[in-house]
Amino acid sequence: MNDMFSLKRFGLLFREQTSKNLKIFLMGSVLVFAVLFAVDLISLIGTKSQTLKFDFRIGYYSVFIFPAAILLSSSWFTFLSKKAPETGNLLLPVSAFERILVSFIINVIIFSIIYFGIVLSVELILFQDFTILHYLTHFFKYRTFYSALFFIQSIFLIGSLIFKKAAIIKTGFSLFLFYVFIQLIYTLLMNLVFKDIPNLKYGDVIFGGNSQIGNPVYIKAIFHYLVYLGFPLIWISSYFKIKEKQV
Amino acid sequence: MIEINELAFSYKKKKPLFNHLNLQLPSGRIHGLLGKNGAGKTTLLKLISGLLFPNNGNIKTLGFDPSKRKPGMLQDIYFLFEEFTLPDFSIQKFKDVYEGFYPNFIENQFNEYLNEFEIHDNEKLNSLSYGQKKKVLISFGLATNTKLLIMDEPTNGLDIPSKSQFRKIMAGAIDDNKCVIISTHQVRDLDNLIDSITILDQQDVILSEPIENITAKLCFKALSHNEKEENILFSESSLKGNWIVVENFHNEESKLDIEMLFNATFANKSRIQNLFKNKNTR
Structure with missing residues (x-):
């Protein structure tokens, strides 16, 4: 028997996870749709215009994707962090690799598709605009954004493995x-680098972001690599963490 | 089936729960695991199944190192927990979703056990009472036909008729390839069911013997008030006289009283241990 990966076990686990979390995923999706729709609608009413600037819309869609990712993945995070109630699930005859793979597909791939589906529906209903599809079809152009999203989501994954309650x-x-x-x-x-600017205060420079005085190029590079590498590294480390999980 | 050698385990560094614990649980038997509160019964079950890892020593469960939690081992283990939550499924869907994980699952058996417990498979799990949910899990666990079935307080929450149904079902479910471990405080529920008894206390196993060995060494009987007996290990008074546990010097036949055995073991720990240590010398 292959103890690392079996397509049959993977299929069974995928079915088990999706059946169990379907309600939460559906309810979460409805909530995300309602919030995005409401923000757009309120903004439209507030500005008394026919449409909203695309930059504004994409801005808050990009910000809201972070809590949405946490919300829609919360059932998986809760499973990882719970102690007694889901104890039995750790004894399901599947490998840690299969668990991680199923979790990755649900929380990264399916989540992204659902979120874009929600955003596209809101865009079509309120603005009849397909421009948002550009962000989906130009994945690599916006790779830093996606990496940051998945990086933060994966931090919550590892947090769920570390904290037992309220992870x-x-x-x-x-x-x-x-x-x-x-x-x-x-x-x-x-403060050490920009010696000619006296007394930089907290917030004058932003790690990984743009600020008035700018950031050295290598710092941006470090930030980007941290985000690109952090995401797969956290998923790999969570594989080992699941293997070592004791309840 | 299960071999534990020199097991050491602790939740806190300075407070070991087990130290140099050795135990063998062969297949073909229903093992009763007894102990006072906090003796480590559930912990031992978790160590055997791979939910906890030993600090020292080793455990072999079905020939595997349980801490690796390999699917090949897990598909032959079913653990019925005392506390559990169930997904929001109907019983039928629960079976559909989970049966595939266990290659030896037999649907007809599952339905028979449910019938025995008078539960309909179209009911929603979350609409059932705790005891009914437990019956579903017992039925499912037995129908998986795993080589190792672990049950932690299985009769908690079961009503009186269900307890006898449970005993009946369990008695019919064991065969030479299976090993069942039942941990419980409700020792009366195990009457006529278990084939061997393991008692845990203070970091170690103080008794682990098949019932036939226990009744060969110990005699459980009632004495009227005017009768006298020497070498009493434990006695408990009743209206009719005293229930006693004595060393079985005269090879008398008696029926094991698990509660009396438990009390006798704690009242005369070293005597009981010596008695069974020397079992091959008599």
């Missing part, structure tokens, strides 16, 4: 603290 909240809070810490260190470093 999503704790991971979110830890992520926030970590970013504040990195930003602090980064500001101190930039």
Whole structure:
């Protein structure tokens, strides 16, 4: 018997996971649709215009995709973090690799398709605009954005494996603290780099982002590589974490 | 079937739960796992199934290292937990979704067990009571026909008729290739069901013997108030006299009383242990 991967076991697990989480996925999708639709509609009413600037729309679709990713993947994260109730699931005859693969397909690939489907529906209903498809068909052009999304989603994945209770909240809070810490260190470093600008304050420079005084090229490169590599690295490490999980 | 050698395990560094624990649980038997609260019964079951990993020593479950949780091993283990949540499925869908994971699952058996427990397979799992859910899981677990069936407090939540149904079903489900481990506090529910008893206490196994060995070494009987007996290991008074456990010097036949055995073991731990250590010398 192949203990690493079997198509039959993979199929069974995929069916089990989708059947079990279908309701949450559907309810989450309806909620995401309602929020996006409401924001667009309220903005339309507020601006008293026929349409909204595409840049505005794409801006908040891009921001909202992060909480949506966490929301729609929450059932998987909850399974990973729960102790007693889902204990039995760890004894399902499947390999850790099959678990990770199913989780990846559901939470990364299917989630992306669903989110774009929701955004496209909102765009078509309110603006009859297909421009959003450009972002889907030019995946590599926007790879940093996608990588950042999947990177953050995968941080929640690893958070679910570390924290046993309220994993999503704790991971979110830890992520926030970590970013504040990195930003602090980064500001101190930039004070050393830009010696001619006295007393850079917290927020004057943004790690990985644009700021008024700019960022050195290599810092941007580091940020990008961190995001590109972080996503697969976290998924690989979560494979080992699942193998070692004890309940 | 299950071999545990020099097992050490602790949740906290300074408080070992098991130390140098050795145990063999052969197939073809229903093993009763007993112990006081906190003795580590559930922990031992989790170690055997691979949900927890030993700090030291080794465990072989069905010939596998359970901590690897290989699908080849897991498809031959079914663990019925004391606490569980079930997906929002009908019983039929639950069966459809999970049966494929277990190659020896037999649908007819599942339906028969459900009938025995008077449960209809079109019912929604979440509309059932805790006891009914447990009956579904017991039926499913037995129908998987796994080589190892682990049950943690299986009779908790079952009503009185269901407990006897459970005993009846379990008695018919065992064969030479299967090993069933039942951990419970409800020792009366195991009457006439288990073939061997394992008692845990203070980091170790204090008794692990087949019933026939226990009744060969110990005699369980009632004494009237005016009767006397020497070498009593444990006695419990009742209106009619005393229920006692004594060493079986005269090879008397008696029926095992699990509760009395449990109490006798804790009242005279070293005597009981010595008695069974020397089993080959008599």
